[in-house]
Amino acid sequence: MNFARIEGVTLRFGDKIVLQDCTLDVKARAITCLIGLSGAGKSTILRLLNGLRTPDSGRVIVKSTDLATLKQRDLVKFRQKVGFSFQFAALFDSLTVGENVALPLRENTKMSDAEITKVVHATLESVGLENAVEQMPSELSGGMLKRVGFARAVVNNPELVLYDEPTTGLDPIITHVLTDTIKRLRRQLNGTAVVVSHDLDSIFVMADYVAMLFEGAIIEYGTVEEVRRSANPIVQQFLQGSEVGPIPL
Amino acid sequence: MGAHAIKTIEDVGRGATGVLEYAGGLAMLSVESAAFIASLRVRLKETFEQAYFLGIQSTVIVLLTSTLTGMIVSFEAAQNAVSYGISNVVGGAVTFTTSRELGPMLSAVVVAGRAGAAIAAELGSMVVTEQIEALESLGLSPIRMLVVPRLVAMIVMMPVLTILADIVAIVGGGYLAHTLAGIPYDTFTESIRNYGSFSDFWKGLIKAAVFGALIVLVGCYQGLSTRGGAAGVGRSTTGAVVLAIILIFVTNFMMSLILFR
Numbered sequence: 001m002n003f004a005r006i007e008g009v010t011l012r013f014g015d016k017i018v019l020q021d022c023t024l025d026v027k028a029r030a031i032t033c034l035i036g037l038s039g040a041g042k043s044t045i046l047r048l049l050n051g052l053r054t055p056d057s058g059r060v061i062v063k064s065t066d067l068a069t070l071k072q073r074d075l076v077k078f079r080q081k082v083g084f085s086f087q088f089a090a091l092f093d094s095l096t097v098g099e100n101v102a103l104p105l106r107e108n109t110k111m112s113d114a115e116i117t118k119v120v121h122a123t124l125e126s127v128g129l130e131n132a133v134e135q136m137p138s139e140l141s142g143g144m145l146k147r148v149g150f151a152r153a154v155v156n157n158p159e160l161v162l163y164d165e166p167t168t169g170l171d172p173i174i175t176h177v178l179t180d181t182i183k184r185l186r187r188q189l190n191g192t193a194v195v196v197s198h199d200l201d202s203i204f205v206m207a208d209y210v211a212m213l214f215e216g217a218i219i220e221y222g223t224v225e226e227v228r229r230s231a232n233p234i235v236q237q238f239l240q241g242s243e244v245g246p247i248p249l
Numbered sequence: 250m251g252a253h254a255i256k257t258i259e260d261v262g263r264g265a266t267g268v269l270e271y272a273g274g275l276a277m278l279s280v281e282s283a284a285f286i287a288s289l290r291v292r293l294k295e296t297f298e299q300a301y302f303l304g305i306q307s308t309v310i311v312l313l314t315s316t317l318t319g320m321i322v323s324f325e326a327a328q329n330a331v332s333y334g335i336s337n338v339v340g341g342a343v344t345f346t347t348s349r350e351l352g353p354m355l356s357a358v359v360v361a362g363r364a365g366a367a368i369a370a371e372l373g374s375m376v377v378t379e380q381i382e383a384l385e386s387l388g389l390s391p392i393r394m395l396v397v398p399r400l401v402a403m404i405v406m407m408p409v410l411t412i413l414a415d416i417v418a419i420v421g422g423g424y425l426a427h428t429l430a431g432i433p434y435d436t437f438t439e440s441i442r443n444y445g446s447f448s449d450f451w452k453g454l455i456k457a458a459v460f461g462a463l464i465v466l467v468g469c470y471q472g473l474s475t476r477g478g479a480a481g482v483g484r485s486t487t488g489a490v491v492l493a494i495i496l497i498f499v500t501n502f503m504m505s506l507i508l509f510r
Contacts, residue, residue: 050386080388090383104387152387 003028003160003192004049009058010216011044018044020216021058026160031186031193033203035238036213037247042196043087045213046162049194050082051075062160080108083153083161087168089145091137091152097124098133101151108156123155124148126188127181143174147181154185161185163195167202175199179206200239204228212238214247275470278396282466285390285397295398303364303399303465304406310363311356311410312417318351319343319418320425327430336430340437341444343422348450349509352415354501357460360407361493365468368399369489372472373482381473396469400462407461408454415450452508459504460497467493 004026011019018041026032026049034042047053048060051067060067062078070078091100098120105116124130127147137145146166153161163182167175179202186193197203203210203224210227212220212235220227220235230236237245285291323343330336372395375381384391419441426432471489475481 047382052382052385076388076390078388079386082386084383084386086379086383086386088379090379092380092383093378103389107387107389 001028002026004060004062006045006048007059007061009048009055009060011041011048011053011055017216019055022213022217024211024218024221026192026194027209028192029186029190030208031182031195031206032209032211033195033197033207034211034213035197035200035203037238038198040213041216042213043164046084046164046194046196049160049162050079050084052079080104080156081158081160083156083158085146085149085153085161085163085166087165089137089149091145091148093137095137096133097129097135097137097140097148100137100148101155104152104156119155120151123151126154126185127151128177143170143178146170146174146178150178150181150185154189157189157191159189159191161189161191161193163193163197165197166195167197167199175202178202182206214238271470274474275466278392278470278473279462279466281392282396282400285393286401290393290397291401292394292398295394296401299399299402300406303360303367303403304410307360307363307406307410308413311359311414314355314359315347315352315414315418316421318355319347319420319422322346322351322418323422323426324429327426327432331430331432336426336432337436337440338444339426339430339432340419340423340440342440343426344419344441344445345449347415347418347422348445348453350453350501350505352418353411353453353457353460354497356411356414356457357407357464357497358494360403360410360461361464361497362490364403365464365489365493366486368465368468369472369475369486370482372469373475373485376473376475377478377482391473396465396473399469400465403461403465404458405461407464408457411454411457415453449509455508456501456504459500463496463500464493467496 002025006022006024009019009022010017022041022045024045034045036042044053048055049062051060051070054068067075067078091097092103095103101120101123102116105111105119111119121130121133124133127150129144129147129151132140132144132148137148140148150166166182167178170178182193182195183206195203195206207224210220210222210224211218212227214234220230220232222230227235228239233246237247243249323339326342327336327339330339330342372381375395381391384394423434423437426437427434468489471485471492475485477484
């Protein structure tokens with residue numbers, strides 16, 4: 001069953017066509033990983049899924065609702081149910097770790113301070129950072145920043161969590177920790193996740209479904225095994241990291 | 250029509266479109282900010298923090314520039330006034346020019362250089378590090394979270410800074426008129442009473458509040474429109490200061506025509 005669907009979406013930034021008649025299904029209660037070349041438009045798909053971008057044509061449907069039909073106020077409410085973990089964490093550098101994670105609860109709910117503190121501690125504990133509440137983002141390592149970003153994204157129990165390059169630029173141990181965290185958080189929330197990544201090892205560990213984006217469209221979609229066995233030479237060249245093949249360098 | 254003429258027309262058209270887009274964007278930002286303020290959705294803690302940072306921390310530089318300006322205006326006026334035997338008008342002249350024009354405008358220019366640049370740089374950095382998108386993804390309005398506290402803080406603090414600027418400029422002017430031109434303090438203060446006007450003073454404060462709003466709106470708009478990483482932040486910051494100063498002068502001209510006719 002689909003949780004979300006991007007249907008025939010075309011999107012341009014100026015003269016550049018980023019997505020061209022792109023269609024992608026996001027299965028409910030599963031992790032869908034999106035792979036593709038740098039600049040292919042993967043992060044743009046995440047932004048379409050939480051309404052931060054609007055397609056030039058085509059539809060973005062989440063839980064049977066076409067996002068284009070939502071009024072601004074409803075779109076804001078919709079976004080409150082979608083977690084977004086940014087590539088560089090995008091923590092608010094004037095706030096402590098605890099305040100960053102608490103922000104969506106403070107602004108979007110009527111929870112008391114005591115309740116918020118309890119939830120923030122529990123969420124930070126779930127990403128292994130219960131002792132970092134009072135630290136500033138500038139005091140954290142890259143891996144810790146990502147995990148705080150995860151915590152902020154899931155603190156209000158969203159049904160859909162979007163991860164933009166969660167393991168890029170991190171050492172193998174932290175990559176393993178983050179991959180496990182994404183899988184565990186999805187199970188805990190019993191929700192849906194979409195992960196954009198170049199890290200194929202992590203993707204093959206965490207993905208239930210894999211979609212490959214190339215030249216603005218999804219050219220392969222399936223389970224990890226199906227994508228690994230793909231007969232598409234573009235997919236095979238990408239998976240093997242080969243210079244030789246149909247992908248222009 | 251030659252290719253050169255067509256290109257010129259295209260350039261003019263593109264420039265005009267850019268100006269209109271900018272003006273429209275600034276107007277939208279103003280309207281949205283005003284809507285949050287009107288519905289009392291103002292974050293007080295952030296507003297006080299911004300009042301401290303943008304207002305109170307600008308006090309020293311505003312006082313310094315105002316004192317020196319008041320002194321030099323008084324010195325020039327006093328020298329001529331004494332030679333013409335009209336030293337009884339110096340206090341009034343200093344008060345008149347300070348409360349109507351120099352106090353609000355010079356304070357605003359100084360604050361635009363300091364606070365306007367800081368606002369554009371901070372918001373621009375937040376754009377390039379995806380913090381603004383992060384706010385939006387959490388269902389939070391960057392205008393309510395970032396623009397409104399700065400706007401309210403500056404609308405309140407700019408007149409306060411101007412009051413201080415007026416006072417030190419007049420006091421400094423009186424001191425210099427006495428020490429360098431020999432005008433007695435009594436004559437100077439009597440002149441203020443005779444020629445100074447409370448209406449000039451509060452109209453100057455209205456100007457100051459408008460300038461404060463302009464500085465914040467331009468700084469925020471420049472910051473939120475930042476594109477292109479660190480270089481983009483630099484461009485936004487420079488643009489915020491230059492544009493705010495130009496708008497302060499233009500607005501001062503128009504407001505003076507309206508308020509003092």
